[in-house]
Amino acid sequence: MLYSSILERFNSIREREMNTLNPSIKSNQYQFYGLVTLRFLIGWHFLYEGIAKLLNPYWSSAAYLLDSKWIFSGIAKSIVSNPTLLTISDYLNMWGLTLVGISLVFGLFSRYGALVGMGLIMMYYLFAPPLVGLEYGKPNEGSYIVVNKNLIEACALWVLYVFPTSQYIGIDRFMNNETKN
Amino acid sequence: MANKKNKTNLERRDLLKGLAGVPVAGFFLLNLWQKIRRDKIKKSNLLSDLVQEKKAPAVVKSVSNSRQLNIGIIGYGGRGGHLVRGAGFATTAWTDKASENARKNKLDKQFETFMTQEDLNCSLVGVSDLFDVRADQGIDASKNETRPGGKPAVTAKKYPRYQDMLANDEIDAVIIATPDHWHAKIVIDAAKAGKHVYVEKGLTRTFDEAVDIYDVVKETGITFQLGHQNRQVEANEKAKQIYRQGLLGPVNLVEIATNRNSPWGAWVWNIHPKGNAKTIDWETFQEPSPNKIPFGEEALKRFFRWRCWFDYGTGLSGDLLSHDFDAINQIMDIGIPKYASSTGGVYFYKDGRDVPDTWNATFEYPDHKDGGLTLLYSATLSSANPRGNRIMGHDATMQMGGQSGGGSIHGFAVTADEYSTQYKERLNNGMINPSYPIMTYSPGSKDIDGVTSATSKYFANKGLLYTYRDGKRVDPTHLHVKDWLDSIRNGTQPRCNVDVAYHEAVACAMATESYLTGRRVEYDAKNRKLI
Structure with missing residues (x-):
């Protein structure tokens, strides 16, 4: 009873989302393909970040975690000190990044991919935010204050989540008959 | 007919749109393949080609249980x-x-x-x-x-x-x-x-x-x-292989250094509150020392901070030069130098000590197989700038310890020389870039631990606190004691036996003698004398 009412509610939200968001993004080709390009680029970035880590037998999230500052530094430290947690963290990163990359590039469950990717990047941001007064061992490749590329990429993924394109361009197209054309 | 064609077109468009990610992925894979191939070529030129033995030294065979x-x-x-x-x-x-x-x-x-x-x-x-x-x-x-x-x-x-x-x-x-x-x-x-x-x-x-x-x-x-x-540190054994293979080319200059900047590091150790005439046997303590003083406040200071006086030790020479000298002797088998000279003074810790806190010593090996070798030791107790040790070859330089950041504990980095003869071709075709190391070695890099105090960090960078065996962290002091006990049981020679101990002792004694007398000291190997 409860389950079916939740499902009903979920479906109605989904339907409303599709109806309100999709026609508008499809109406302007420049806007639409801009979003598709953004999805490909972020997907590509995630995919290589993941694969590069998978290919490097010495990669570990430990160095990043050890340099963590601000509210999550305690959690970071306990992850590093526990070999099991560290291994889990390493695998979550390597495979998380790779799978999100595949999801965005191929347009397969891309909305969820964008959501998971946003979560991952927000973690990177929160474990080491460029706030005034926090200094890190590893130098940045640019100059940041509060806002850095992680935050921007997370925000871009949020845009991809609320303006999904994979039901038009992507494997998701085959799963959504009503959105064809 | 037209309807059917229209439908096929639609299906094709459908398929193309659905699989739009495939060409992107293809382009990605093409780049990935090129990158992996290039990295592989680079690696084969830098590593497998160069270093014959890639495996870490094996764990010392365990025989500790044979005899109590x-x-x-x-x-x-x-x-x-x-x-x-x-x-x-x-x-x-x-x-x-x-x-x-x-x-x-x-x-x-x-x-x-x-x-x-x-x-x-x-x-x-x-x-x-x-x-x-x-x-x-x-x-x-x-x-x-x-x-x-x-x-x-x-x-x-x-x-x-x-x-x-x-x-x-x-x-x-x-x-x-x-x-x-x-x-x-x-x-x-x-x-x-x-x-x-x-x-x-x-x-x-x-x-x-x-x-x-x-x-x-x-x-x-x-x-x-x-x-x-x-002698038990994995990185030193690895460094030895690299030097022996001639990957550094002829070596004519080796720099070793001590950089400490804390009272503890300068031997200003605590005077134990329970130390007094009843608990300390002062007379026995000073029995072999050239100068004797009665028990009192000065004696207490000397008892607990003995490294500050030539009456009981040799300061930087026996305490710290000896470590780095022995590490270089372990890697390069340099033996006893022909000449030594040293200068320095008490420039920072003016607390009554007579051993120098700033001290430089040079050791000459005119007969070294590479044509001749100078070993330069430079020490300060008032700056912790991590200079590290450097074996400077004609073809490449090995920088050991003292690297900043990167979490590398007692590793080393080998960087090719811009004007190297051995690597000339590789340098010309861009396979080797002299701005980056051709090889780095930092054992246990996946095993992170917190080495906190300044002194711990000093020793960790020198590889004296921890080493790794099969990726497991072990205390080299434990391995060194084990090596000795196992040798007793087996009737074999431990790694720092009296032959190499004698090299260290003579080299340090020559440098100390030079400081105390203000002249260059020569070792007469035939008569076992200092001239």
């Missing part, structure tokens, strides 16, 4: 305590504090490293120290049940005079960690009593004492180990 050995400790101070821990015995105060530290800071692995070290199948049966408090701590360590291997079989006996300990037939071997001025006499007495010896560095206070030790060890045939635990 009884050991005694003479001089249970800070270093003596560490050595006895290496043999498997720590004081209750130490185990309590280490386990508490581990609880407070999960990255602190000191306790875990101690508890997981191999049980060396030995008993600590005798403790001798001229300071009663320390002797009692040694007794406490001998019976502490918190140790690898469980409850100890015996409790050690306290020997106010080390001679009585040597007279005990049940004792097989002794660890000597007294101040340097006592080393020679105790080593000679122990060897004559048939005890195997592990003695701390620097080997002796004077050149003549080094000759005496060398002779007595050779005559008696005891198993002798000098306390240079760097």
Whole structure:
């Protein structure tokens, strides 16, 4: 009873989302393909970040975690000190990044991919935010204050989540008959 | 008909839109493949091609269980305590504090490293120290049940005079960690009593004492180990392979350095509150020293900070130069220099000491196989700038320790030289870039632990605190004690035997002599004399 009412509610939200968001993004080709390009680029970035880590037998999230500052530094430290947690963290990163990359590039469950990717990047941001007064061992490749590329990429993924394109361009197209054309 | 065609078109468009990611992925894979291929070529040019032996040195074969050995400790101070821990015995105060530290800071692995070290199948049966408090701590360590291997079989006996300990037939071997001025006499007495010896560095206070030790060890045939635990450090063994293969090219200059900047690092150690005329046997302490003073405030200072005076040690020479000299001797087999000269002074710690706090020494090897070699040692106790040690070859330079950041503990980096002959072709075709290392080595890089204090960091960068065996963190001091005990059982030579110990002792004595006399000192190998 409860389950079916939740499902009903979920479906109605989904339907409303599709109806309100999709026609508008499809109406302007420049806007639409801009979003598709953004999805490909972020997907590509995630995919290589993941694969590069998978290919490097010495990669570990430990160095990043050890340099963590601000509210999550305690959690970071306990992850590093526990070999099991560290291994889990390493695998979550390597495979998380790779799978999100595949999801965005191929347009397969891309909305969820964008959501998971946003979560991952927000973690990177929160474990080491460029706030005034926090200094890190590893130098940045640019100059940041509060806002850095992680935050921007997370925000871009949020845009991809609320303006999904994979039901038009992507494997998701085959799963959504009503959105064809 | 038209309808059908329209439908096929629609389906094709559908398919193209659905699989739009495929060409993107294809382009990605093409780039990935190119990158992997390029990295592989680069690697084969830099690594497999260059370094023959890629595996880490094997774990020392375990023979610790074959015969139980009884050991005694003479001089249970800070270093003596560490050595006895290496043999498997720590004081209750130490185990309590280490386990508490581990609880407070999960990255602190000191306790875990101690508890997981191999049980060396030995008993600590005798403790001798001229300071009663320390002797009692040694007794406490001998019976502490918190140790690898469980409850100890015996409790050690306290020997106010080390001679009585040597007279005990049940004792097989002794660890000597007294101040340097006592080393020679105790080593000679122990060897004559048939005890195997592990003695701390620097080997002796004077050149003549080094000759005496060398002779007595050779005559008696005891198993002798000098306390240079760097001999167990994996990175040094790796560095040796690289040097031997000629990857650095001819080497004519080696730079080694000490960079410390803390009172502890300058031997301004605490004067124990319980140290007084009743608890300290001052007369025995100063027996072998050239200058004698009555017991009092000055004597207390000298007892606890003995490294600051030439009466008891040789300062930077025996304490720190000796370590780095021995590491280079381990890697390059340089042996005893022909000439040594040194200069320096007391420029920062004007606290009454007579050993220099800023000191530079040069050692000349005109007959070295690479055409001739200069070893340059530079030391300061008022700057911790991590200069590290450098083996500077014509083809490449090896920078050891002292690298900043990167979490690299006692690793090294080899960088090709812009004007190298050996790598000329690779440099020209861009395969080797002289701005980046062609090889870096940082063992245990996946195993992170928190080395916190400045002194710990100093030693960790030198590879003296921890090393790695099969990826597991071990204390090289433990491995060095184990190497000695195993050699006793097997009748083999330990890694820092009397031959290489003699090299270190003579080199350090030459540099000290040069500082004290203000002239260049030459070693007459034929007559075993300093000229």
